[in-house]
Amino acid sequence: MMKLKNLGEFGLIERISRKLTKRNPEVLVGIGDDAAVVETGKSDFLVITTDTLIEKVHFDLKYTSFYGLGWKALAINISDCAAMGATPRHAVVTLGLPAKVNVKAVDDLYDGIRALARKVNVGIVGGDTISSPSHLVVSVTLTGEVKKKELLLRSGAKVGDSILVTGDLGGSAAGMKLLKKRKKSYRRLLDRHLMPFPRIAEAKVVSKSGMATSMIDDSDGLAKCLTDICNMSGVGARVWVGEIPISRETARVSRAPVDLALYGGEDYELMFTVPKAKAEKLARMIKRKTGTAVSIVGEIVARKKQVRLLSVSGKEIKLRSAGWEHFGRSV
């Protein structure tokens, strides 16, 4: 009998996705992108995404507040939705509550959800509250809308495109390391991990510009996200490691900050591809409109080159098997 940990999470998703091959012509994008995209007969597509946080797998109540947990559960869905170029609209929330959780904690959790929902103008329209035998479960499903011509998938990257990244990478993983050591300094890094703010404004600029060819949100680290874009687009990529944006704090608290950027994940920055001639222009436009810096970290090349990392001296760095897998890893 094949064990899940041998197949791995991404293997399992691929297997499921093969089983659920599109039968419905209305479904433009099914499993395999940040969100599903559905034709509704209007000028906009309906986007649906879902993400779940399970205690001891995705968070630990030792260092996560209930408020922050509610915030993050919504934030990661908004990030997926934004990475399609879509405007998030309505969410439903399911809580699986073990007996140890008290009413005040549930209130705090919902306060965290509401606080972010209000900031990004999302309506929490329903949900389900059930008991869970041992671990806390927070599941959010979010709908969004995107104008047909503004939809951005993982599959549009072209040879010759530049690869752009918002903000900086590795901060969330650096924050998690500090939390595990019970450090309270570097508040900004801790918050990067505990209460990420989705790049909704930046994503809007990218999708409205009409310049980008693909986009993804960085939930699993640069290596995995870029591999996804390459696989879905049928291309390869070259990344200049020296160009990967890493904050001063991340560099200060970690001995291998580049590894955190490549493999840490949960940064919820945007990665997108843009024809080389337009890359600088779009980067400046985002900076001007949102205040967020954008870095050009590499370029799309032919498929057979796969995803390659080049050091500052031009030497190739071996890419580790990419990203954050749930099964197989001990928590």
Place this chain on the structure above:
Amino acid sequence: MMKLKNLGEFGLIERISRKLTKRNPEVLVGIGDDAAVVETGKSDFLVITTDTLIEKVHFDLKYTSFYGLGWKALAINISDCAAMGATPRHAVVTLGLPAKVNVKAVDDLYDGIRALARKVNVGIVGGDTISSPSHLVVSVTLTGEVKKKELLLRSGAKVGDSILVTGDLGGSAAGMKLLKKRKKSYRRLLDRHLMPFPRIAEAKVVSKSGMATSMIDDSDGLAKCLTDICNMSGVGARVWVGEIPISRETARVSRAPVDLALYGGEDYELMFTVPKAKAEKLARMIKRKTGTAVSIVGEIVARKKQVRLLSVSGKEIKLRSAGWEHFGRSV
């Protein structure tokens, strides 16, 4: 600190629902009905519903197959959607998988989901697969569409309406009792519990008829469902216990079949209210179009009478505190 088991599931939902009071004018129905209803600027409303099954709370792998579990996780969402008068359209599925679950089991689970999805023409458009530390979690979120004039809420019942119920009640609870005793007889009762078929065709007849004033699906037993309709509509109800439809098998395997119908739940029959003069006509129409029998079990009265049960001899029967609560109950 208030404990969840003192507040109870329904108390908690009410508390959350107060915190999330509608801010968004597009949200017509938020928490508190079978599904949320959202204005989209089209001739149809968008309906969103979510329901989650957690191992040891909602199912036991000792007597549930993975195929049946997948089927049921989708079925209960379709039932909620149908009870609004809506046509189910697209679903996302989240699996929280403990290490003990093997790949074959996940395949079976998805086969069960797909089998029902195909029957009712629902597209499984995405989802999330994550590890769960100890218990299996299956969460489904479903969207649907309903013509504005065909939307049926819990809140429309009027004094003088008749109360109608499809099929028969108590069968699912009777089936669960048999399963717990490891009985394999009465296959129809076991299937009522393990693989309910949502009353989607019957719901369509009700909503298209334009005759009904409110509708709900019976997931928590007649007592709780009718109490919900009464609370949301500001009315009371009188139920003639002798008219509650109970199958011969349910009556045969249980010493108190009426209690199963009132408090058992998970029957996924439809309960709806119709002006008295039209009740017989609608019941016959449903029978003719779908083959499903419909029973008139009571009538809507003024609010101050609350929900009252009348025995065959006309004596009032005390209503137990209604329905199926998750917290406070040992599993």
